[in-house]
Amino acid sequence: MPFEYLDIPRLATNAARAYVPRLQDSAIAEFSQRISEEVARGLWIQDGPNAIGPEGRNIEEYVEHLVSTRPHWLVPAVETSEDVDNVWTSGSLTKQGERFRELRRFLGNDKAANAALAEEAALYGTTPGSTKPGVKPGPVDEKAKAKADQANNAYSPAFKGDRSAKIASMIKGMGAKTVAEIAAAAGCRIDGSPLRKGK
Known part of the structure; x- marks a missing residue:
């Protein structure tokens, strides 16, 4: 019974792309190159519908074996610990730099x-x-x-920043009529001063 020719490098690339947990793109390229070289050297054979490589492993087993000796091939699992939360919710460049160094030590x-x-x-x-x-x-x-939205609202008492510049930017972008309506809804004049009560 005849069997179809197996494109072993293509099958290997597909197996690396489908590997879970995910492999980094550079690892997939390295693995594909390695398989191509091994096929060229005659280290892979086709046994019916199967590809058999070094030490009798099929493609999936070979990926598993190589990953076990090359953990840097894996896309790192993203931590969501409080420390990582603090890095990204603080806006601190210092903390981001520390996180980068931590990841570089881990990933190499x-x-x-x-x-x-x-x-x-x-x-x-x-x-x-x-x-x-x-x-x-x-x-x-x-x-x-x-609360965060109020800090960005030029007509909110919780606004942080240059109120006049923000209002001018809003007028330029939306027009005075629209901004006046927004201000009135917040109980303010267009300049940010409070509306008079009682008339």
């Missing part, structure tokens, strides 16, 4: 640490190098969200 190189840092920051809705505080992943605390 800057490229992998940068990728892990970016992935971690994205979970918190921010980016590495930004002083904008992120939001802790998980269920949204509506009271905390409302």
Whole structure:
């Protein structure tokens, strides 16, 4: 009974991409290159519908074996401990730098640490190098969200920043009529002063 030719390097690349936990892109490329070289040297054979490689392993077993000796191939599991929460919800560049060094020690190189840092920051809705505080992943605390929203509202007493500049920016972007309506809804004139009561 004839069997179809197996494209072992392609099958190996697909197996590496499907591996759980995920492998880093550089690890998939390294694994694919290794398999191609081994096929060229005759270390892989086709036995019917199966590919058999060094030490009698199939492709999936070979991926498992190589990963067991190369933990740096794995995409690091993103921690969500309180320490990591503190890094991304504080907006502190110092804490981000400390986290980068921690990841670099674990992963062994800057490229992998940068990728892990970016992935971690994205979970918190921010980016590495930004002083904008992120939001802790998980269920949204509506009271905390409302408080944070008030800090960005130029017509709120909790507003932080240059109120006049913020109002000018709003007028430029939305028009004076719309901003006046927003101010009135907050009980203020367009300039931020309180509306008179009693007339």
